[in-house]
Amino acid sequence: xxxxxxNSLLWNDWHxxxxxxxxxxxxxxxxxxxxxxxxxxCDDGVINALRDDGIPMRREVRYGFVWACLGVPTRDIIxxxxxxxxxxxxxxxxxxxxxxxxxxxxxxxxxxxxLPYVHxxxxxxxxxxxxxxxxxxxxxxxGIIATGCKVYQPSASPAAKEGxxxxxxxxxxxxxxxxxxxxxxxxxxxxxxxxxxxxxxxEERTIAYTLNMFGAEGVTAKDLRCFQQLIFLQDKPILExxxxxxxxxxxxxxxxxxxxxxxxxxxxWLSRIxxxxxxxxxxxxxx
Amino acid sequence: MTIDPKRWYPVAASDDLPQDHVxxxxxxxRPVAIWRAASGDVNVWDDRCPHRGxxxxxGYVIGDELRCQYHAWRFASGSGSxxxxxxxxxAKPAAAIRAxxxxxxxxxxxxxxxxxxxxxxxxxxxxxxxxxxxxxRAIEDVEPALKAIPDAAFILQPVDTERCVIRGLAAPxxxxxxxxxxxxxxxxxxTV
Numbered sequence: 001x002x003x004x005x006x007n008s009l010l011w012n013d014w015h016x017x018x019x020x021x022x023x024x025x026x027x028x029x030x031x032x033x034x035x036x037x038x039x040x041x042c043d044d045g046v047i048n049a050l051r052d053d054g055i056p057m058r059r060e061v062r063y064g065f066v067w068a069c070l071g072v073p074t075r076d077i078i079x080x081x082x083x084x085x086x087x088x089x090x091x092x093x094x095x096x097x098x099x100x101x102x103x104x105x106x107x108x109x110x111x112x113x114x115l116p117y118v119h120x121x122x123x124x125x126x127x128x129x130x131x132x133x134x135x136x137x138x139x140x141x142x143g144i145i146a147t148g149c150k151v152y153q154p155s156a157s158p159a160a161k162e163g164x165x166x167x168x169x170x171x172x173x174x175x176x177x178x179x180x181x182x183x184x185x186x187x188x189x190x191x192x193x194x195x196x197x198x199x200x201x202x203e204e205r206t207i208a209y210t211l212n213m214f215g216a217e218g219v220t221a222k223d224l225r226c227f228q229q230l231i232f233l234q235d236k237p238i239l240e241x242x243x244x245x246x247x248x249x250x251x252x253x254x255x256x257x258x259x260x261x262x263x264x265x266x267x268x269w270l271s272r273i274x275x276x277x278x279x280x281x282x283x284x285x286x287x
Numbered sequence: 288m289t290i291d292p293k294r295w296y297p298v299a300a301s302d303d304l305p306q307d308h309v310x311x312x313x314x315x316x317r318p319v320a321i322w323r324a325a326s327g328d329v330n331v332w333d334d335r336c337p338h339r340g341x342x343x344x345x346g347y348v349i350g351d352e353l354r355c356q357y358h359a360w361r362f363a364s365g366s367g368s369x370x371x372x373x374x375x376x377x378a379k380p381a382a383a384i385r386a387x388x389x390x391x392x393x394x395x396x397x398x399x400x401x402x403x404x405x406x407x408x409x410x411x412x413x414x415x416x417x418x419x420x421x422x423x424r425a426i427e428d429v430e431p432a433l434k435a436i437p438d439a440a441f442i443l444q445p446v447d448t449e450r451c452v453i454r455g456l457a458a459p460x461x462x463x464x465x466x467x468x469x470x471x472x473x474x475x476x477x478t479v
Binding site for chain 1: 318334335337338339340341342345356357358359372373374375376381383384
């Protein structure tokens with residue numbers, strides 16, 4: 001319920017705790033962030049989020065979501081430049097409770113190898129199971145980026161009329177926020193963008209939100225929302241059947257291969273920054 | 288309790304393993320996936336793919352291999368060795384990538400396993416396999432109560448420190464009557 005060495009990194013960061021549209025007048029939303037019970041209310045059209053124990057908490061409304069920071073934020077809410085683009089259809093994807101740790105949810109989003117099986121017929125096809133080499137590097141401000149990813153997708157987006165090899169970029173700038181950019185099927189050179197925000201409810205429970213920013217041509221907000229929900233609901237049973245629930249980030253705790261480069265880099269980064277909440281085996285923090 | 292590492296314990300009935308099914312249970316708190324290969328051999332494995340920890344029990348049996356649902360890695364019946372990684376189909380999987388296998392025997396219509404069991408499982412009597420009755424009570428609380436039930440032999444599966452499964456054998460014509468007795472016994476034990 002308070003800042004501890006295991007959660008201090010997340011304690012002083014911003015997290016999505018609700019979609020802006022979720023709390024209705026007279027129907028406040030009860031949730032938890034890092035085990036702390038919160039209530040998000042909407043009174044006279046104004047959104048407010050409060051800790052149930054009455055301790056003051058910072059909160060903001062941005063990008064269609066309610067954000068909260070339990071401690072003293074070390075930086076602003078993540079900047080999402082694509083949210084300003086007027087050629088995009090921008091829609092939030094709902095709130096999905098998942099019985100999995102937030103780092104497991106982020107890692108699954110970064111994972112290329114599961115697309116042909118878990119998202120068969122949409123984001124991958126079994127005949128194209130091979131993962132082509134791609135590059136991963138550290139970002140100067142922290143986090144990782146994977147570039148040059150290529151995946152054959154039968155139905156890459158609601159705007160796709162046929163299958164094609166999709167160029168992908170993945171980026172993780174905050175421990176529990178991950179984004180991807182994928183080549184738009186109808187607008188040459190343009191990239192659709194999806195952000196996933198993992199709300200760490202507890203060490204082993206997450207609420208996942210997405211912000212979908214696709215080229216508006218050929219899609220409706222409803223299509224986009226339905227598509228993203230369909231995809232996430234294919235991942236949910238996988239995530240809930242992963243054990244241990246907390247992401248093992250120590251060396252040699254799970255067996256990666258070359259195709260898991262981005263997941264390996266993500267785990268190493270979490271280990272380096274000492275993220276202990278929702279993980280197992282982080283390097284001990286040096287004083 | 289901790290289990291006796293030298294003993295065999297029943298963890299499934301042979302009938303629990305129809306073609307292509309992966310049965311899941313626990314022994315002493317450890318989740319195991321149990322499946323029958325096309326060859327007829329039974330496998331008891333840690334219920335966890337060594338790659339990304341997804342339960343094998345949500346995977347698929349394909350002939351003599353088990354395929355993980357997450358990335359479709361395939362593992363061989365018997366050795367547990369990884370045989371195929373479709374993300375890199377041209378590379379032979381490293382020998383270190385393998386399912387954690389448990390010792391296994393199929394005797395008397397039951398599937399037996401253990402940590403490092405010695406000898407062969409002791410099948411107490413010839414008979415029909417009774418319906419498995421899970422009881423939300425520790426093995427020590429259940430064992431004495433079974434003495435009151437005649438005409439059957441029971442062997443308990445320790446699920447964890449607080450739960451067990453009553454498994455056993457009886458004369459075929461007595462199984463319905465004993466099922467009913469075990470159900471009553473379960474209710475009695477769980478309401479204490």
